Amino acid sequence: MPFVQDLRPSPDPAAVIDFSPEASSLAIRGLSLAYGDTPALRDLTLRIPRHRVTAFIGPSGCGKSTLLRVLNRLHDLNDEVVRTGEVKLEGEDIHAPEVDVAELRRRVGMVFQAPNPFPMSIHDNVAFGLRLQGGLSKRKRDDIIEWALRSAALWDEVKDRLRASAWSLSGGQQQRLVIARTLAVGPEVLLLDEPASALDPISTLKIEELIGNLKSHLTLVLVTHNMQQAARVSDYTAFLQDGALVEYGPTDTLFTHPRLRRTENYITGRMA
Amino acid sequence: MRPVSGSRARLPRGEGPGAWLAAGSVALSLLALLALLSLLAVRGLEHFWPAPVALVVLEDGRQLAGERVREVPLPEGTGRERLYRTGNRDLYGTRWEWVAVSAIAEVSHPPDLVVLERRRWGEAIGRLTALESETGERVEGEGAWPALEARLAELTSLRQARDALRDEVILPRVRALEEGGDVDRELATANARLRALQAAMEGGRLTLATADGGRLAVPLEQVLRVRRPNAMSPFDKLVAWGEGVWRFLSEGPRAANTAGGVWPAIFGTVLMVMLMSILVTPFGVLAAIYLNEVAHQGRLTRLVRIAVRNLAGVPSIVYGVFGLGVFVYGIGGTLDEWFFDAALPSPTFGTGGLLWASLTLALLTLPVVIVATEEGLARIPDQQREGALALGATRLEMLSRVVLPMATPAMLTGVILAVARAAGEVAPLMLVGVAKLAPQVPVDGDFPFLHLDRKFMHLGYHIFDAAFHGGDVQAAMPLVYATALLLVLVILVLNLTAIFLRHHLSTRHGALTRR
Numbered sequence A: 001m002p003f004v005q006d007l008r009p010s011p012d013p014a015a016v017i018d019f020s021p022e023a024s025s026l027a028i029r030g031l032s033l034a035y036g037d038t039p040a041l042r043d044l045t046l047r048i049p050r051h052r053v054t055a056f057i058g059p060s061g062c063g064k065s066t067l068l069r070v071l072n073r074l075h076d077l078n079d080e081v082v083r084t085g086e087v088k089l090e091g092e093d094i095h096a097p098e099v100d101v102a103e104l105r106r107r108v109g110m111v112f113q114a115p116n117p118f119p120m121s122i123h124d125n126v127a128f129g130l131r132l133q134g135g136l137s138k139r140k141r142d143d144i145i146e147w148a149l150r151s152a153a154l155w156d157e158v159k160d161r162l163r164a165s166a167w168s169l170s171g172g173q174q175q176r177l178v179i180a181r182t183l184a185v186g187p188e189v190l191l192l193d194e195p196a197s198a199l200d201p202i203s204t205l206k207i208e209e210l211i212g213n214l215k216s217h218l219t220l221v222l223v224t225h226n227m228q229q230a231a232r233v234s235d236y237t238a239f240l241q242d243g244a245l246v247e248y249g250p251t252d253t254l255f256t257h258p259r260l261r262r263t264e265n266y267i268t269g270r271m272a
Numbered sequence B: 001m002r003p004v005s006g007s008r009a010r011l012p013r014g015e016g017p018g019a020w021l022a023a024g025s026v027a028l029s030l031l032a033l034l035a036l037l038s039l040l041a042v043r044g045l046e047h048f049w050p051a052p053v054a055l056v057v058l059e060d061g062r063q064l065a066g067e068r069v070r071e072v073p074l075p076e077g078t079g080r081e082r083l084y085r086t087g088n089r090d091l092y093g094t095r096w097e098w099v100a101v102s103a104i105a106e107v108s109h110p111p112d113l114v115v116l117e118r119r120r121w122g123e124a125i126g127r128l129t130a131l132e133s134e135t136g137e138r139v140e141g142e143g144a145w146p147a148l149e150a151r152l153a154e155l156t157s158l159r160q161a162r163d164a165l166r167d168e169v170i171l172p173r174v175r176a177l178e179e180g181g182d183v184d185r186e187l188a189t190a191n192a193r194l195r196a197l198q199a200a201m202e203g204g205r206l207t208l209a210t211a212d213g214g215r216l217a218v219p220l221e222q223v224l225r226v227r228r229p230n231a232m233s234p235f236d237k238l239v240a241w242g243e244g245v246w247r248f249l250s251e252g253p254r255a256a257n258t259a260g261g262v263w264p265a266i267f268g269t270v271l272m273v274m275l276m277s278i279l280v281t282p283f284g285v286l287a288a289i290y291l292n293e294v295a296h297q298g299r300l301t302r303l304v305r306i307a308v309r310n311l312a313g314v315p316s317i318v319y320g321v322f323g324l325g326v327f328v329y330g331i332g333g334t335l336d337e338w339f340f341d342a343a344l345p346s347p348t349f350g351t352g353g354l355l356w357a358s359l360t361l362a363l364l365t366l367p368v369v370i371v372a373t374e375e376g377l378a379r380i381p382d383q384q385r386e387g388a389l390a391l392g393a394t395r396l397e398m399l400s401r402v403v404l405p406m407a408t409p410a411m412l413t414g415v416i417l418a419v420a421r422a423a424g425e426v427a428p429l430m431l432v433g434v435a436k437l438a439p440q441v442p443v444d445g446d447f448p449f450l451h452l453d454r455k456f457m458h459l460g461y462h463i464f465d466a467a468f469h470g471g472d473v474q475a476a477m478p479l480v481y482a483t484a485l486l487l488v489l490v491i492l493v494l495n496l497t498a499i500f501l502r503h504h505l506s507t508r509h510g511a512l513t514r515r
Ligand SMILES: Nc1ncnc2c1ncn2[C@@H]1O[C@H](COP(=O)(O)OP(=O)(O)O)[C@@H](O)[C@H]1O
Pocket: A035, A038, A039, A040, A059, A060, A061, A062, A063, A064, A065, A066, A067, A078
């Protein structure tokens, strides 16, 4: 279904797909962002489908990370950032004054490029978000921790050493621990910013497998530099360049029959 | 033509003149440190070893007895001169005697020479001739020494009994009496017992014959210790040495800080440094958090940061003046007007004391803690902060649960540096509360137990005072060395404690500092 952009028509409207509001988890409309005087995002409008994996690709510095950070309001602390436009999560504006940022961040979890477990035990890392919320019995919390570690495909590797330091894990395990930590607080959306770019191929494979499993109950947004990875795990792919959305479509079409020359050039350049 | 590549590139590590120069400087610095410590250790610790007492017969027939201290050449090759510590200041007016080596006819070490340590007049040296008990019995000649030893042991136990009676029986009852209890009779019997004990302790005395034929009568209560160094075996001397070191560490000073121990000064130094750490840590950490985590990183913050760094270089006496003006006179004076009106004009907080000294030193070391903590905070990757925020932590939760624990080792490094600096400071303390003599330590059983308004003793100041202000500098010198050694050791122990703490905290979750 073609999407009618009411603010500024794309040069080729057919290069951007749209989803019905009911089927989408996040709706971004007219989003622009600048760091001081330097624009980083230019008038983005797109919807992200629920319980699917949506990949963002594009050259380095095109604003992919910046976009993800808007989605869980990590820019709030940077007073240089100037933002216009709106982002809706399940129909509600995430920047509305009545929104509790902490609550929003629990609903929209984020995993960063470099694994960043806290300097605590494995158990305490996963318990971190739960403890912040409080109100859970220790039994309940331990159950959730086990569930989160299982969901992140880490339980079998760490169940005998939950009290060991998280920093004693390998890089791939650390990244899965970070995912488990995020899952434990029960997000609806999981933002992954190049989650495997610092990992070895086997760990990468495990993360990709994990992403495939998680989409049964989560909306996933994946930023990646790796075209094969985007092709392997995502359902939809959006191509960004210079902070603007160039093309957005089902992953297989975008990779095999990109509509725009720019997209094709980028993909073939990266694939080669 | 390519320039000859620097010799660095071709030279393997650890060769060439540069490496030798560097290694040489390291060795030299270490040697200098080692020399310093060994000087302190040797000069400080040999003092407690019982020195042999020489009986010197001079050419002119005069005799003197004393411990040989040192020997120096006389000017223009006219021979050498020896210094003896002869004691008996009450007889001669001095405790020292210089003797030309050429004037000495004979030196011997008779085993029956006695060294007495007395409460007043320093030591006495001579031969024991008679012991007189309180009832007037006299023991003379050979039997006097064993009788003296027995009597002194008896006196020690009597003294202990008296102290126990006073502390455990009389003082509690006096307190009860003040609170209106009916203990008059018990008190009266206890006081009678005390008087009896006191009487049993008084009266005895001994007589010494000095080397030059004089006579010295010493009441037994004046006697602290007696020994015959020439008759002691090496093992006896070792025991005496251990006892001497222990007394130095555990007793208060005597004779205007030129004798006795330094316990109140050790206690004062450690307590003051601890209070200082408790005061400086929260302020320093909060300031560092503000500068690094809260403040907008603009020009003003940079300026403040530079200012803080420079504050670390302000001479310490300046802080002392500030402490005196602001803490002692300003805040202390006001406190006195408000709360201790009854005691005026004698000041309570309006004079130097433990609290003001700790505060002044806390101010002095604040920059050190701020800088170290800030460096620790700056080393924490932003991803850790974002990770916490992304899990729904507020800024405060992020700081307290992730950032601060990670910065703890750096914080403790700051405290270690602060302790090292504060423990050795003397100049500002002289303005804000250190005392020449405060035998009562500022902690006791009376409410509020920790007396922040009291003056206190400090090892650094004790060194200064004993070395320059005692009546007999010659006598105080070994104690000055010993105290200096002790100050170094106390700082070492304080630092090791903090380092141990840091290590313990950082190993709890693995390689926190190594990443
Ligand atoms: N905190 C920041 N302050 C200023 N400029 C930034 C900041 N973060 C990113 N940028 C700039 O914004 C642009 C987009 O960056 P980013 O979103 O990280 O790109 P990507 O993740 O696609 O590589 C880049 O030009 C980058 O230099």
